[in-house]
Amino acid sequence: MPTLDLDRAWDLHPKVSVRPEPFGALLYHFGTRRLSFLKDRTLLAVVSSLATAPTARDACTGAGVSEAELPRYQRALETLVRSSMVVERAV
């Protein structure tokens, strides 16, 4: 399982589109033709702020993720890294 360093900068893959839905969001990767569903609006907020937040941890904090919830969001982000939806951002 690839680990996601919360203290580094991340972003959505440039070929990924995000479509908000009442329950969360749909992510579609035009390169891999994969679809993922975010079942949570908070995760959508995290994912949407990755590009501007200095680190993934900042993106989570900014979206209101508590310290206790952090591991769960980290795991979700790791899954997105595995499917190339989220990639590391050069700073």
Next chain:
Amino acid sequence: MTLLDALSFAPGTAPAKKNEPRLVDLFEYGLDAPICLTWELTYACNLSCVHCLSSSGRRDPRELSTDEAKGVIDELQRMQVFYVNIGGGEPTVRPDFWELVDYATAHQVGVKFSTNGVKISPQVAERLANSDYVDVQISLDGATAEVNDHVRGPGSYATAIRAMENLKAAGFAGFKISVVCTSQNIGQLDEFKAIADRYDAQLRLTRLRPSGRGADVWEELHPTQAQQRELYDWLVLHGEGVLTGDSFFHLSAFGDALPGLNLCGAGRVVCLIDPVGDVYACPFAIHEEFLAGNVRSPGGFQEVWKHSELFLKLRNPQNGGACNSCAFFDTCKGGCMAAKFFTGLPLDGPDPECVQGYGAELLKTRKEKDGGPVRPVSSIVDHSHKTTREGRSGLGPVRVTLSLRPGLADGTTPPANDAECEPSPLAGLSFDTSPPSSSTESGCACGPGSCGC
């Protein structure tokens, strides 16, 4: 709970844990835009498959113009419909087909198109292989010419195989071979898989629906109970890498649920835009009963999707009716609405192919008239080739009237009766130069989504 779900097709992956909200539960209330949209571009077709869902053959003079079609694509882009499944008819015989494909991909709307292969020349295959945003699905309903051509018409097997050879030669790995499972080809599943492997393609199996002309041949061609079991066992064993478009969720009542949403997506995550712009709840439901509106009306497609009375009605948990007491209702959900409707069964009861046998029982109780069961009539125009319809009336074993138009196969000579077809399918084709597609991912955005794609 997990925070996200990947819907890429991965058969064998563990189902969601019991206490999590399943996607299926979220989707029952519908989405802001479809995940899986089928768009039939034309009713014109060079073939006359006996089970055609859309009773295609002849072009409809009211079909959307190039500009209107582009307007629909603009809307799909605004709604973030990432992917459309283009079909027909035979979509590639539309003279503006490639122009529309280019327009869609330039507007962040990916395309997977279904074709009988008639226009997939080596040159077309070459260009397709170079686009990330376009996927191809070749229809094949028999692993041998004998079985295939009996349903799809003389010469259609050779046409499909030639298209696959061209795609393979061009290096287009992972295109789809789409098979409608019938009583005549269930015994060929291994052979289909071998064909897919031979051409570096991915096999896709879907269910025969009693829709369109399919209603006329359903009794003859739908798999027997024993064949359904054979299919289920085969899917459990070989499901890895085989797409089903979530077609077979009614088979879940054999035991474990098959991978997929197991949900009727009609009007919730799926819909159909037909060649004249009519919007139906699903590709298997071309009937006024399932007509939600038209893209030409004020507000366009988005208005229909968001506010049509029919779709709002469909976006509620399904009423199991007679199926409520069945132990398998949670995964089977009573099966396919269109299958019930077109065989004349009530929508809140079992699927005609219910593997517990309840559907077969119910079929026996249907009202009869003129020696056959009473099925829904429709005032929607039948676009079948007229000669084919006449030739097939009252036949037992189905024989297809030869209607493969000479000259179309090599894309050089337009048929005389189809003046709107340009001689070359390459007119206006200018695919972007994105990296060659090496993806073998599910071509359809819905993956195992609850749709017919």
